[in-house]
Every structure is written in structure tokens, then in C-alpha cells.
Amino acid sequence: MDRGFWLQAGAIAWPLTIALVLGLVVHGALLALARRADAHLATRMRARIVQVIALPAAVALPLFFLSIAVRAVPLPEDWIDRIQHWLGVGGLLCVTWLLVRAIGAIERRILRQHPVEVADNLEARRVQTQTRVLSRIAQGAVILGGVSIALMTFPAIRQLGTTLLASAGIIGLVAGIAAKPVFGNLIAGLQIALTQPIRLDDVVIVQGEWGRIEEIDSTYVVVRIWDERRLVVPLQWFIENPFENWTRTTSQLLGTAFLWLDYRTPMGEVRKALQHICETDERWDGRVCVAQITDSDRSTVQVRLLVSARNSGDLFDLRCAVRERMIEFLNASHPYALPRVRVARAIRAAEDADSRVYRAHVPAATTTSPGAEDVNAADVVRETTHPG
Numbered sequence: 001m002d003r004g005f006w007l008q009a010g011a012i013a014w015p016l017t018i019a020l021v022l023g024l025v026v027h028g029a030l031l032a033l034a035r036r037a038d039a040h041l042a043t044r045m046r047a048r049i050v051q052v053i054a055l056p057a058a059v060a061l062p063l064f065f066l067s068i069a070v071r072a073v074p075l076p077e078d079w080i081d082r083i084q085h086w087l088g089v090g091g092l093l094c095v096t097w098l099l100v101r102a103i104g105a106i107e108r109r110i111l112r113q114h115p116v117e118v119a120d121n122l123e124a125r126r127v128q129t130q131t132r133v134l135s136r137i138a139q140g141a142v143i144l145g146g147v148s149i150a151l152m153t154f155p156a157i158r159q160l161g162t163t164l165l166a167s168a169g170i171i172g173l174v175a176g177i178a179a180k181p182v183f184g185n186l187i188a189g190l191q192i193a194l195t196q197p198i199r200l201d202d203v204v205i206v207q208g209e210w211g212r213i214e215e216i217d218s219t220y221v222v223v224r225i226w227d228e229r230r231l232v233v234p235l236q237w238f239i240e241n242p243f244e245n246w247t248r249t250t251s252q253l254l255g256t257a258f259l260w261l262d263y264r265t266p267m268g269e270v271r272k273a274l275q276h277i278c279e280t281d282e283r284w285d286g287r288v289c290v291a292q293i294t295d296s297d298r299s300t301v302q303v304r305l306l307v308s309a310r311n312s313g314d315l316f317d318l319r320c321a322v323r324e325r326m327i328e329f330l331n332a333s334h335p336y337a338l339p340r341v342r343v344a345r346a347i348r349a350a351e352d353a354d355s356r357v358y359r360a361h362v363p364a365a366t367t368t369s370p371g372a373e374d375v376n377a378a379d380v381v382r383e384t385t386h387p388g
Helices: 002-039 045-072 077-113 122-152 155-166 168-178 180-195 235-240 267-279 312-333 345-361 377-385
Strands: 203-206 209-216 220-225 230-234 253-262 284-296 300-309
Touching (some): 045 077, 077 122, 180 235, 209 230, 253 312
Antiparallel strands (some): 284 300
């Protein structure tokens, strides 16, 4: 009996041991191949393909060797079926993993072919936005499908699915209400990928915050605020709410710098100075350079300096430079053009003297009720002597 036990144990152990050793060897070799491919990832297409396949294969092939070995061991049929079932589930998950990595590799290739670091990157941003959103949706669909198929191989889960389908009306209604935000963001992601109200690296104003679109995921958008904060906004928000997109069709923008100056400001000199400032600043794109008086009040005029730049970052810096250099120019060449409060004692004294002369020659006003009749002196004497 002991001999038979050891013979059976050997019959079970040898195939499994060979499969495990072979699986470990293949696993180590594939991991080494993946590390070697990482070193050439940036230059060779073959290395990228190997890098995608190597890691899932390093798990799937040992499972495949074990599956072959299990068929050769003298175990009860139900045990073999259970082991084969779990190994099959593992292989199915490895295939799902491989598909997800393949989609990611295709995404990265498209992104490399359309870099956004170039000057005119409108088309590249359009392609990158569509690629990222559709890639996230495809990866999510593959994961959901793979996990669902793996779960449906279990009889208990399959029976539960049949029960749920039998009561699909109520369950579907409850699930639809509960999953409304998820599906709403999924549909919003498809809308954004197709219509593209926003793209990667777009300059936007969201809820009063200025920033750039840094990331578009399957459910949310990350906006990088100018002070390096991150604003995380659901995808559906961009479909349902208005927002500003400064780079929707082009990154070129117009900007203003306002100055309040004196009425004696020589606008011809201001225009010449503004043209010189723009021409000597590399951030000006050569399109617009205009100085105009746009408003006035009792003591000053409002001068608008309108300039243009290639993008919003250059425009902000250019506006600051125009404002600073124009003030320096006016201080140096036309200081009288800067606004000031004038206080002159001589003028005030002359105005006081004129006021005193006016009061001496003009009698004091008589205050009467509205609509009262004029009364002369004769009438007063008549009423006094003849009171009746």
C-alpha cells in the first residue's frame, strides 16, 4: 500500500514539478526580455511589441504548462475539472490584461506621432484628446467584458445572472438610477471625444479659475490652475455648463492694458512708443498694436493699449511689459501726461475773491413757499390802515 501511495504521488508530482520548473524558467526569461526591451523602447518598434506581450505571457505560459500537466496526473475527474477551471480563468484574465496593454501601446504610439510641444499644436491636441478618451473607454470595456466572462464561468454566478435577467425590469430601473452618474460621464466622454469642446492643453476658465486642461479621463477632467493647483471636474459638467475656452480654434489672443492719463497726453507719441515696445518684444506676434482713448472723466482719460500674442502665457507677460514700459516712457518724456491732483493757492485765492465780490453785488435770496403770490409795499400799508 505504501509503495502504491508513493507511486501515485510520484505520478502526480513529476508532471507538476516539470511544469512548474518550465514555467519558472519561461517566466524569468520573459521578464528579462521585457527589461531588455525597456532599454530600447524609445527607438525600436520590435522592443515596444515585446514589452507589451512579455509580462502577460510571463504569467499565461506557466498557467498553460500547468494545465497540460494536470491532464497527465492521476487525480479524480472533479478535481481536475476544478483546477482546469481556475487555470482557464487565469488565462482569460491574462488575455484581458494583454488587450488592455495593447490598447495602451496603440495610444502611446499615436501620442508620439502627434506631439503638442510644437508651436501650432491645434491638430495634435485634437488627436491626443480623442485618442486618450477613446482609449480609456476601450480599456474599460475590455476589463468589464473580461471580468464578466470570467465570472460567468462559475455556475453560481451564472445562476445569479439568470435570476437577475428574470427580474430585469425592477433591477434595471434601480441599476439605471444608481449608475446614472457613471453612464452620464461615459456618454459625456464620448461627446467630448467626438465634438471636442475641450482638448488637452486648452486654456480654459472654469468656475472663475484660469488653467489648462492637463488630463482627460473616462470620468473626469483635471485642470491645472496657474498657481499649480489642480481642479478635478466631472466630464458631464463640461457638457451641461458654460465655460471659456481661449484656445478653441487658435491659441492667438488679444489683450489690453489700461492707463488713466491726463487730458494733455500726446496720443501720437503714445502710439509711437507702443509700436516701439511691441516691435522690440519677442512675445508680440505682429498682428495688433493699437492705442486708443476709450473713456474720460472730469480729470483723466482712459487709454487702452491693445496688443496680440501667440498664446495666453505670452499675452499675459506682454501686457505686463507694455504697461510697465509705457509708464516708464511717460515718466521720462512726458511727465505731465500722468494724472495728478492739482492744488494751486493763487487759483484758490482768486476764486475766493471772486466769490466775495459776487456776494456783495447780489442781494440775498428770499425764500417763499411754492405758488405764493407776490406782495408789494402799498398792499401792506393798505391792509394795515384798513384792517377790515
